Amino acid sequence: MGKAGRIVCIVTPYLLTVAALICLIIVGIGSTDNGTDSLRDLYFSQADLRDLNSSSPIQSSVSDVLDDLNISVDDGDISTALEEVQKYFNIPDFYNIGLLGYCEGNITNDKYHVSNCSSPKAEFWFNPVDVWNLATLGLENALPDDVDNALNVYKNVSKWMFVAYVIAFAATALELLLGITAIFSRWGSCVTTLIAIAAFLFTAAASATSTAMFAVVTGVFNDQIKPYGIEGSMGRNIYAATWLATAFSLAAALFWAISSCCCSGRSPYNHRHGRNRGSITAEKAPYTYEPVGSAYPSPQPPYTAAPPQYPQGPQRTTSYEPFRHV
Incomplete structure (x- = not known):
């Protein structure tokens, strides 16, 4: 297998990392472009103002606002007054x-x-006082206290949520780059695994924070101001994207860890007892013998006497060859 097996081993975590990064990008670009239907449907929370009606607690200030705007309504017809204010400011x-x-x-x-x-804005948080022109109408203190408290929590937590998403995105992108080094060694897999764990932790933290925070804010809005015609709801697609990113990130971290323990990139023929496959030679086992020649060495001086002559007999080959111990 060798390097080819190593590449196959890291394909799975690499693809999971790519999927996690795509999901994080989807979360980031949600509600930033009005030209694409899919982006318009990506939102954490939605405020519906269609049914804004006369039961508002700010009705004591509406008459003054209408006088300043020279809008005429019947006495007690607060519903018509709010409708006129909404039309004047063109509130969506x-x-x-x-x-x-x-x-x-x-x-x-x-x-x-x-x-x-x-x-798009870093550390963004939705401020209804500014967006709904409440300050312009002199109604910045008209929201119930519970709503103000929930908005203050949302403002502070949204900063941490933004930082968590940024770190998760950066760690996931770095994970992709380091994943290339994992092809060549297990050390590359170890380093990539550490980055993958960090990416998972921040992705999970950001997903949990966004889900919990907007669930609380939406719940407070519905409890406090839904009777006045402003209804809050949570999105679906963006939460699916952020939790899919968390799942992909977790799976990638697990597979990176596996690749650091298994699927070595070293060829099975290159271990310390092996030899080059092109010139395989057998090692000598202990206590083996090898031939020393066709005959014993000739006697040396002082043995100079001629060897005795014997009648020539029939020639025959020896049944064995002498060996020497090595």
């Missing part, structure tokens, strides 16, 4: 919140049409 029907930004749009015949997406 929904907002999709992603990792680096958000997308907004309107709903027609139960179909979501994204009209605009914000520019």
Whole structure:
């Protein structure tokens, strides 16, 4: 097998690493482009404002806002007032919140049409006070305290979540580069395994953080302001992508670890007791013999006498050949 077997051994973890990196990229580009349907459907949480109605706790300030805007409504018709304010500021029907930004749009015949997406931003967090123009209306303190607290937690945790995703992406990309060295040695697999473990830990942490954080924020929004016409919901595709990235990253780390223990790249013919396959020679076993010649050495002086002559008999070959001990 040799190097070919080594390459086959690391193909599986390498492909798993590529899959994890693709999933992380999908998470990062979600809700950053309004031109692709698949990207518009990638969001952690969605705020639906279609049913914004008159039950809002900010109704005491609405009349002042309407006076400033010179909008006339009947007394007590807070529903019409909020509708007019919404039209004046052109507040969209929904907002999709992603990792680096958000997308907004309107709903027609139960179909979501994204009209605009914000520019990608590091450590992004969705601030409804700014996005919904509450500060412009002088209503920045109108949100319930529980919602404010949840938004403060979301603001702080979103920074850690962004850092975790960045580290996970960088570690996974580095894992791909180091995976090439794993073809040639087990040491390369060991180093790659360490990076793969780090990539898995940060990917899992980022996935768990995003899931838990947006579940809490969405739950608080629905508990506190859903009666006023603002409903929150969690996405599906982006969570599938982030948890698939976690699963692929874990599997890759396991297979990298296996490749560091098995599938050596050394040829089976190059071990320390082997020889070159092109010129294989047999080693001498102990206590073997080899021929020393066709006859014994001639006697040397002072034995100069001629050997005795005997009648010539029939010639015959010897039944054995003398050997000497080596």
